[in-house]
Amino acid sequence: MTQDPEPHLNQVSSKKHTFSEWIEKRFPVFSTFRREYIQFPMPRNLNIWWAFGAVLCVTLLLMLATGIFLALSYTPSAEEAFASIEMIERRVPSGWLLRSLHMAGSNLFLVFLYLHLFRGLYYGSYKNPRELVWLSGLLLMLMVMMTAFAGYILPWGQMSYWAANVVIQAISSIPFIGEGLAHWLMGGSSPSDLTLHRYFVLHFAMAFFIIAVVFIHVICVHVVKSNNPKGIEPKTKEETLPFYPYYVAKDGVVIVGAIILLVLLAFFFPDLLTNSENYTPANPLETPANIAPEWYFLPFYGILQLIPYKFLGLLLSVGSIMVLFAVPWLDRSPIKSANYRPLYRIALFLLVLSFVMLGIVGKYHSHTGLIWLGRLALFYYYAHFLLILPFSARFELKRTLPTSLLDEKGHK
Amino acid sequence: MVKPIKNVSFLFCFLFTCLFIPLISYAQNKPAYKQYPWSFTGIFGNYDLSSVQRGYMVYRKACASCHSVQYMRYADLQQMGLTLDQIDKIAKTDQILDGKDASGKDLYRAATLVDYLPAPYSNQLMAKSVNAGKVPLDFSRYGMGMGQQADYIMAILMGYQNPPADFKPDQEGMVYNQYFPGHQIAMRSPLTKDGVKYADGTPATIEQQAKDVTTFLSWTAHPHLIERHRIGIMVMIYVAFIAILTLLVKRKVWSNVK
Ligand code: HEM
Numbered sequence: 001m002t003q004d005p006e007p008h009l010n011q012v013s014s015k016k017h018t019f020s021e022w023i024e025k026r027f028p029v030f031s032t033f034r035r036e037y038i039q040f041p042m043p044r045n046l047n048i049w050w051a052f053g054a055v056l057c058v059t060l061l062l063m064l065a066t067g068i069f070l071a072l073s074y075t076p077s078a079e080e081a082f083a084s085i086e087m088i089e090r091r092v093p094s095g096w097l098l099r100s101l102h103m104a105g106s107n108l109f110l111v112f113l114y115l116h117l118f119r120g121l122y123y124g125s126y127k128n129p130r131e132l133v134w135l136s137g138l139l140l141m142l143m144v145m146m147t148a149f150a151g152y153i154l155p156w157g158q159m160s161y162w163a164a165n166v167v168i169q170a171i172s173s174i175p176f177i178g179e180g181l182a183h184w185l186m187g188g189s190s191p192s193d194l195t196l197h198r199y200f201v202l203h204f205a206m207a208f209f210i211i212a213v214v215f216i217h218v219i220c221v222h223v224v225k226s227n228n229p230k231g232i233e234p235k236t237k238e239e240t241l242p243f244y245p246y247y248v249a250k251d252g253v254v255i256v257g258a259i260i261l262l263v264l265l266a267f268f269f270p271d272l273l274t275n276s277e278n279y280t281p282a283n284p285l286e287t288p289a290n291i292a293p294e295w296y297f298l299p300f301y302g303i304l305q306l307i308p309y310k311f312l313g314l315l316l317s318v319g320s321i322m323v324l325f326a327v328p329w330l331d332r333s334p335i336k337s338a339n340y341r342p343l344y345r346i347a348l349f350l351l352v353l354s355f356v357m358l359g360i361v362g363k364y365h366s367h368t369g370l371i372w373l374g375r376l377a378l379f380y381y382y383a384h385f386l387l388i389l390p391f392s393a394r395f396e397l398k399r400t401l402p403t404s405l406l407d408e409k410g411h412k
Numbered sequence: 413m414v415k416p417i418k419n420v421s422f423l424f425c426f427l428f429t430c431l432f433i434p435l436i437s438y439a440q441n442k443p444a445y446k447q448y449p450w451s452f453t454g455i456f457g458n459y460d461l462s463s464v465q466r467g468y469m470v471y472r473k474a475c476a477s478c479h480s481v482q483y484m485r486y487a488d489l490q491q492m493g494l495t496l497d498q499i500d501k502i503a504k505t506d507q508i509l510d511g512k513d514a515s516g517k518d519l520y521r522a523a524t525l526v527d528y529l530p531a532p533y534s535n536q537l538m539a540k541s542v543n544a545g546k547v548p549l550d551f552s553r554y555g556m557g558m559g560q561q562a563d564y565i566m567a568i569l570m571g572y573q574n575p576p577a578d579f580k581p582d583q584e585g586m587v588y589n590q591y592f593p594g595h596q597i598a599m600r601s602p603l604t605k606d607g608v609k610y611a612d613g614t615p616a617t618i619e620q621q622a623k624d625v626t627t628f629l630s631w632t633a634h635p636h637l638i639e640r641h642r643i644g645i646m647v648m649i650y651v652a653f654i655a656i657l658t659l660l661v662k663r664k665v666w667s668n669v670k
Contacts, residue, residue, distance in 0.1 A: 097640075256654055
């Protein structure tokens, strides 16, 4: 950095800071922090969509803080799990509060994750040079989903049990290796004490792996710097603002907004997020009338329901996430931001619509009237990535992009 | 610069789409039975603790012979406004299975504060054999689902009237109920007029007992609702204050950016 944008922030008084200097020489945390979180140049035109990364980090910390204390009172055995959750809710001091926050937090985590991912799709944040940011983000999404799924097993209620069962059945449908793989992953051909124990360890351990990958993800962002709504890279210093205080203040507003959502959910509408069926202890002999996963898995569950051949359903369901990994190479358009890609913008809107449609199918899969609408949505979902992304650039009229982030014109 | 307002509205459209799903589900599940104005629904909802206490009395008298509340201990009853002394008195009148004697016979003793509320059957087979093959539900969480579930419980309790003339149970021991799925239920109407005598003098009509026991069931399923709402409102006020502060800070910080 040639010129310091905020000189007053950078004056290290050369007097007594001997201890921090001693550390700094050996392990330059102070200068690194200053470079990456104070002076760090951010595009000056970021909107609210760029705040969700910070919101996700805060949510992750909330999950960790509440989760660790929940684990202190939780017992991971088929015999005791349900009763230990009841004990947390009824007798552990503030246990109900911890659990309420953990549950509301997990739901919001997925909300923010989907919003964060959508931001990337809309503004083309996966394009050169941000491919690794995108890939590490997707890895995070897979890990978060695994953690959320494992967490849902832990209370060992009816839905916990039968959700685990659906996944065992799905894995078992893989030709040749399916049964063995299901046994290996789940500890049996139906969910059991062993499954519960494994998923507790997975749930607990995965949280820390997620933190590690978040570090990789954020380092990647800091190396290539943030994209922005115009999708052009800033070239001059005037087009950027230092992270502190500008984006600290801006992210702060959105973080507090997220906390308001959290408080509303955890204190006033917890029933919105709970399935009362899961407050009946797991019973392997009694299949619930309506097996449904948490809302954030509904689209993937919907795909499973749409395809009569189990294995194909599994492929398409898992594939719907895997195809995202290829997006940086499927999208042939040199323009990043969808603000300058009218065709792609409509396509993306339809993609979101299809995704929601698949979710509705997952929720109401017993309604046969939805099946063809669902298959249409599924077809569009794949067509979007495999046809529209590679070929739409050819049909999009040449647009003049703005030349600078300061340029108010050129914007449609 | 892209107008922030445009983006925020975009975001809301997105969130709104997501809200659509629960809305559809609500519209689909709209129940066909009477809806009561429960005191515990809504964000300021609260339990009428005297009703919860009366409901517990109804439970003991009319339901406890078949239904357990197996995850609750006597001491937890404090949250319905009883003192430990009062609970102790109630507990002493209950007998709890505790171990075996030298010849292997079950031993019973009076319950204490730390005991779980007693279960009516020592195992599921026994429960099934005396209830037309059905196991009576545990009541710890039966009231989950707030108002809608409470209305349903009310409907079942009040739904024994007027069996159609041609009603014939599929199975010995089943009786007619207007609102139970399939209209046949293995539970006979558990409530009778003046079946309990309320200590506070409330007339014990069937509807009154049904309302009280329903309130009790909702309370067992949401044991912290009162505290949750009370703390929630304070937290909300605090966070709203912080929100205003952060907004002001953000405005100030960005005031020099064109
Ligand atoms: C645990 C989950 C995640 C955390 C904590 C996280 C955190 C962050 C943070 C702090 C940033 C920088 C601030 C911002 O641009 O919002 C960021 C940027 C980014 N993230 Fe994530 N992220 C997560 C998951 C994901 C996922 C699932 C994706 C999608 C594949 C993703 C893709 C991206 C991209 C493309 C950027 C750069 C955006 C740009 O500069 O325009 N992240 N992330």
